Amino acid sequence: MPPTFVRIAQWPRRLEVPDSRPIRDVVVAGGGIVGWSAAAALRRHLPNVGVTVIADAPAPDALAERIGSTLPSIAAFHGDLGLSEMNAVARTASGYRVGTQFEGWAGNRPAYVHTYGEHGRPFGATSFHLYWHRVRQAGGTASFDTFSPAAELARMGRFVHPQGGPGSILASFEYGLQLNPARYLDLMRAFAVHLGAREHQAKIAQVDVRGEDGFVGGLRLDDGQVVTADLFVDCTGPAARIRSALDAKFEDWSCYLPCDRVILAEGTAPASLPVMDSVVAMSSGWRWQAASPARTSHGLVYASAHLSDSKAERALRVHSGAEPRGPAVAIRIGRRPDPWLRNCVAVGEAAVALEPLEWTNLHVAHSAIDRIVAMMPDRECAPIELAEFNRQSAAEAERIRDFLMLHYVTSDRREPFWRDAAAMRIPDGLAHTLRLFRERGRLPFQEEETFARDSWLSVLFGQGVLPHRADPLTDALPIARIEAAMGQMRDSIRAMASPLPTHADYLGNMMRRAVR
Template sequence: MLDAPIRSVAVVGGGIVGWSAAVALRRRVPALAVTVLASPPTPDALADRLPHTLPSTIGFHDDLGLREEDAVVRAGGAWRLGTLFEGWVDGLPPYVHAYGSYGRPFGTASFHHHWVRAAHAGAVAPFDSHAPAAALARADRVALGADDPLLGDVQPGLVLDVERYRAMLAAFARHLGVDVREGTVAAVRLGGDDGLVERLVLDDGASLEADLYVDASGPRAIVRGAIDQEREDWSTWLRCDRLVTGEGAPEPLSPLDRVTAADGGWRWRSAAPGRTLHGLCYAAAALSDAAATDALAAAGATTVTAPVSFRQGTRHEPWARNCVAVGDAATVIEPLDFTNLHLAQSAIDRIVAMMPGRACHPLELADYNRQASAEVARVRDFVLCHYATARRPGAFWQPPASLPESLERTLRLFAERGRLPFFEEETFARDDWLALLLGQGVLPRRVDPLIDVTAAADSDRAMAAYRAAIAQAVARCPTADDYLATARGRLAR
């Protein structure tokens, strides 16, 4: 019987991550009986609490059959096209990490090599001025599904209304036939011989049994943690361990978030329908909770939540025996690039794609864990790269004494000739890395020789023409407020 297919799944956690897992499993593997133990998420469950997503969330919705009107407009959300980073390198202007392409390839070399040559020669337009999504974001405009081919690869992320979005997922799960149980886990019973999770004892004395357990309970990892507590700690590299959030008066909608480096951490600000979202991520050793709360209030937050602690790191084996951890139960990382929900949804997709037999054979689990670990390591590298290349005074901002080998190799290779290594499980594309590195002033030491077949003057003219074309295309696009109003109008018809 252990070699038979998995027929029942218990999802532990009633936040966004848990409901996302339940909907995906039930929708994409209809033969599964799925039960959710809808325990409310803890305040430190970042993937359940933070409203920002990467563009991959829209693909996740598409796989579930969720329409834009349901997942965004009805749920009180909006779109985001990128983040403006301010103050990360003293003396350099802010830059935008946007979702989509930077430049257009021409000649025999990638676009960024043309830009690097111009930068070595002297004055050059900012790298992000060659990104349609960045130009749209700076202009507070949105172009989703635009006919203009120049804007065709603009990839929006989302700003969610967390409670309304969670309620939408919960309603969808019930519609799909997901069984919902209330309560919390009081004890996890493991089998004596194989160590599999046999059942969960709930706080009311009842039991919950399944072939597979998906732990979406947050950092405490109630179920997965009963098997082992092995975890890789990232605090040597990533020093932030506290977070405070708040809301302020509404502002005109903008698809551009702002992330500002500050003493002891960084602060974000983003517009959402009916409110402005604020947050401050910091190291307790560098900034007190009172100072963090005051800083958020000074930035415009009128309501501020209590600070929460978190410890950055990941599980080497998120899937052990018949339990797989997702979201903060698997990986805790600061929300600098808003990867928290992305990692959870990517794990859910991987569970569906790599569903083992009921025996949960170690060979199958090892391949899942290999892919998950590779993806998480590169997300860690991308977040850490901001700190490794930052140049600001203060102890908090001094780079770590050593870096992970994968990030060290990326930085060494890029610094030499502007090239980037290939990794199998990358969340962020090459242009994302280029936006970060060039935006923070990491200029390759040498120009790639492939650029020599194109004259510098020709490169300059091509880049100027591309910037002009972007400006013309952006001017024809609606503002973020107008676009949302139009989307709401379609629902009212």
């Protein structure tokens, strides 16, 4: 019997799709590191898009332009641009950093080092940190950061790039950069111009908003010119010169993060170049010191309710030996609920403003730039696409906020500032993280996570936060065997670090290769 064929409805010969109107012209407002980084990324990844930078100088409260410490994510950003690390470091008198030493944040507990990358090596049936906690409960005294290869490098002032196979100790850490901001800005500007970005030296005098759809129609500049574009990228810092013309919505986070002032100073580079920063808790805030081959950066971050600007300036002089570079800068902690609205997207501190603890300011800008490139809409700027951009941006910013807040709410210092900080209302995400961790040492998974699990563990254990009970999976191994394995790890880390070059020697070798 021949097969039976059933006639089905015929597909239409032509699918009707709406006309696409791709974005062809972008204006980037802001002539700082963030603005030129955005211009370079847009030109590199979207070569059919014309990019004009309105190169107005950054305002003093744009901290991403002034603070040189970066997270490890900067390496991936440079890699995506095709910018070599040799250029980004050696040619800008910048250096490397593998972490930050926190002193005085946990009362009388010893200082600890928050580094990037692996702490300990997995063995047995569960995570290393759970075995470490079991040994700690049994009377062990080795701090968690002694099992971090990067922390050993930091304490010894030594550096090499990660290397070796998956089993190598030197393959298990990450590093950030200690930038020299002025020369890094020159590099990023030259690179963006090389890629085809155009520069217009002027200030924004007025933002024209179209009445029919609320889109930005153009920018009137102080030289009399008017510039138009399909998309405006606002990299003007906390003032958000373009984005603020569309609405004034702002989510205040001063109830979560207590510091609202920062003073910066700068000194000469030290004779022995460190590979980690120092962050020291004070009675009304904290101060930092971070060095590159070109300079030593100092800063004091504090709450104006507990310390006057004049007293903060004196304290910075005393501790740094350097003169403050300008008056105190106010930080309005919080974020814009919709950084991308219609045809304007706020980037970096134009979208979210945070105190510089853990050095996230430039990272947030880079993350937004990557997201713009990956999610670029057409000229209609469909609300559903912008809503997804804003959702991801919000999740990232809130998780960073929670990580910074962790340092304050787990401190047991007794000064009024610290008591007020410890009494702040904890947002739901951080409260859940702390409850889960304190029960049995577990951490929740978050979609938009800037800091890896080991970074959370480093701060939690460093601040003295310990789970109530040991994980039962660790009972599968005798305590003596766990202690022996951990002892071997510590010995291997020490042996690895000793013969490595100092940070200064490593940079010197890089510079000699760069000038060949």
